[in-house]
Amino acid sequence: MRSELSDEVIVVGGGVVGLTTAVVLAEGGRRVRVWARETGGRTTSAVAGALWWPYRIEPEALVGEWALASLVVYRELAARPEETGVRLVEGVHDGLRLDGLGAWAAQVPGLAETAEGLAARLPLIDMPVHLAWLRKRLERAGGTVEERVVEALDEVPAPVVVNCTGLGARSLVPDPAVRPVRGQLVVVENPGISTWYTSDEVAGGASAYFFPQPGGLLLGGTAEEDAWSLEPDPEVAAGIMARCAAVRPEIAGARVLAHRVGLRPYRAAVRLEHELRPSGRVLVHNYGHGGAGVTVAWGCAREAAGLVDTGPAA
Numbered sequence: 001m002r003s004e005l006s007d008e009v010i011v012v013g014g015g016v017v018g019l020t021t022a023v024v025l026a027e028g029g030r031r032v033r034v035w036a037r038e039t040g041g042r043t044t045s046a047v048a049g050a051l052w053w054p055y056r057i058e059p060e061a062l063v064g065e066w067a068l069a070s071l072v073v074y075r076e077l078a079a080r081p082e083e084t085g086v087r088l089v090e091g092v093h094d095g096l097r098l099d100g101l102g103a104w105a106a107q108v109p110g111l112a113e114t115a116e117g118l119a120a121r122l123p124l125i126d127m128p129v130h131l132a133w134l135r136k137r138l139e140r141a142g143g144t145v146e147e148r149v150v151e152a153l154d155e156v157p158a159p160v161v162v163n164c165t166g167l168g169a170r171s172l173v174p175d176p177a178v179r180p181v182r183g184q185l186v187v188v189e190n191p192g193i194s195t196w197y198t199s200d201e202v203a204g205g206a207s208a209y210f211f212p213q214p215g216g217l218l219l220g221g222t223a224e225e226d227a228w229s230l231e232p233d234p235e236v237a238a239g240i241m242a243r244c245a246a247v248r249p250e251i252a253g254a255r256v257l258a259h260r261v262g263l264r265p266y267r268a269a270v271r272l273e274h275e276l277r278p279s280g281r282v283l284v285h286n287y288g289h290g291g292a293g294v295t296v297a298w299g300c301a302r303e304a305a306g307l308v309d310t311g312p313a314a
Ligand SMILES: Cc1cc2nc3c(=O)[nH]c(=O)nc-3n(C[C@H](O)[C@H](O)[C@H](O)COP(=O)(O)OP(=O)(O)OC[C@H]3O[C@@H](n4cnc5c(N)ncnc54)[C@H](O)[C@@H]3O)c2cc1C
Pocket: 012, 013, 014, 015, 016, 017, 018, 035, 036, 037, 038, 039, 043, 044, 045, 046, 047, 048, 049, 050, 051, 052, 053, 148, 149, 150, 151, 164, 165, 166, 167, 168, 169, 172, 182, 183, 184, 185, 261, 262, 263, 264, 265, 287, 288, 289, 290, 291, 292, 293, 294, 295, 296
C-alpha cells in the first residue's frame, strides 16, 4: 500500500501532455498538482490544429502504439464534441499512400487509399476547448493547477515529479536535444469548408493544410527547424493563404481572423523515462513530442503513469 505522502505527484507543465498525464494519475488515485509557467491558451498545445496524425515525432516503433491508444480515447470523446472539443471529421492526406506508413496505419478505422491520397474520418481537436475540459476533468478527480515557474526539478517539493515541460525541458533539464520546429497558422472565416486537407511538405517544411474548427478555418503550414520567433511573419502568412487557395480557391477571399505561431518541441526520440534522483525523488520525463503531442497524449500519459507506479521496466 502507498503512504499518503508517496501518493503525491507534481506534474510540471500544463500543456496537453502535462494535463493528460495529470488526469491519468489523479484518476488512478494519486494526489496531483500541476505547476505550469503558462496554462490554457498561452501554451504551444493551444496553437495546435489539431488533427490526430503522427507527424514530426519519433521513434516510429513506439509512436504507433501511443497514437492508437490515444485514438481510442479521442473517438469516445467525440461523442461529446461541445464539451470535449473533439470531433470526428472527414478529410484527405493528399498524395499519401499506405506504403511507407508504419504498421499502426492498418489499425486506423476507415483509413482508405483513394485516387487523391489517404482518406479518413479522424479526430480533429479544438484545443482551447479541449485544454479547458482536461483541466476540469483533473479538478473533478481532485487535482489542481497552479501557475508557477520551476527553476530546478530537484527543488520541486514532492516525492514524485513528472516533467512535461515540452520545449521548456531544453533549459530546465537541461536537454539540448529538444529543439523548436516553428509552425505558423492563419485563422480565416470559414468559406464553407467542412473537411480537412493536408498536402505533402515541400522544401523548408512548407505545406498546405486546412482544418475546419468551430472558431474558423485553420490554415497551415510551416515547419522551420531551430527557429524561435513567436511573431507571425506576414510573408509566411501570405504564402500559407496562397498555397491553401491553390487547393480551394474560395480561401483566397476569406477574411483573416487571427495569426498563430507555436514552437513544436521536437526531439529525435520522445523522452519517456524514469529517473531516480540522488535526492531520492522519482523523476519521470514525458516530453519532446514534436508535431504530434495531441496525437499521442493518452498513450504517453498512461506509460508515464506506469513509470510513476512501477518504475522502469526490468
Ligand atoms: C502550428 C502547430 C500545429 C500543430 N498541429 C498539431 C496537430 O495537428 N496534431 C498534433 O498532435 N500536434 C500538433 N502540434 C504539436 C503539438 O502542439 C505539441 O506536440 C504539443 O502541444 C506538445 O505538448 P506539451 O504539453 O509537451 O507542450 P506545451 O503545450 O508547450 O506545454 C509545456 C508546458 O510546460 C510549461 N513549462 C515549460 N517550462 C517550464 C518551467 N520551467 N516551469 C514551469 N512550467 C514550465 C509550459 O508553461 C507549458 O505549460 C502542432 C504544433 C504547432 C506549433
